[in-house]
Amino acid sequence: MIVLGLAFAGAASVGIALVVTAQSAGDSKHGEALVTRKCARCHATMRTGESAHPEAPAFRTLGKRYPIEALEEALGEGIISGHPDMPEFVFESSDVGAIIAYLKSIQEP
Numbered sequence: 538m539i540v541l542g543l544a545f546a547g548a549a550s551v552g553i554a555l556v557v558t559a560q561s562a563g564d565s566k567h568g569e570a571l572v573t574r575k576c577a578r579c580h581a582t583m584r585t586g587e588s589a590h591p592e593a594p595a596f597r598t599l600g601k602r603y604p605i606e607a608l609e610e611a612l613g614e615g616i617i618s619g620h621p622d623m624p625e626f627v628f629e630s631s632d633v634g635a636i637i638a639y640l641k642s643i644q645e646p
């Protein structure tokens with residue numbers, strides 16, 4: 538845990554990618570639980586299904602728009618979004634890793 542914390546604190550994106558890769562399936566489950574709780578009322582958070590909010594992109598398609606790692610910072614520092622419908626979230630670095638791991642696991646090819 539200390540190692541993880543340092544890696545995140547030091548946070549070059551290369552370091553992050555390595556840390557995320559090293560994470561277990563358990564983290565991805567945790568990420569799934571988090572996005573289900575916080576994001577699912579607007580976004581489709583699973584491999585299938587439509588978003589409840591018509592303008593919110595399904596999470597499995599995010600990887601087509603930008604690398605999932607690009608969300609790292611946004612999640613840790615509060616998602617800055619010009620979209621009034623979307624609340625601002627700030628996650629602990631361990632939660633960010635879990636969410637990223639989960640999002641990667643559901644991306645469409």
Ligand code: HEC
Pocket residue numbers: 572575576577578579580590592593594599602608616620622623624626
């Ligand atoms: C109240 C509804 C709502 C909730 C809750 C919500 N979002 Fe969104 N989100 C939106 C909408 C609407 C958009 C699309 C806005 C647009 O593109 O104009 C969006 C867009 C996004 C995007 C794409 C941004 C971009 O510029 O491409 C990401 C990533 C995202 N949300 C992540 C999340 C995450 C992660 C959570 C949960 C922690 C979350 N959202 C919760 C409504 C929501």
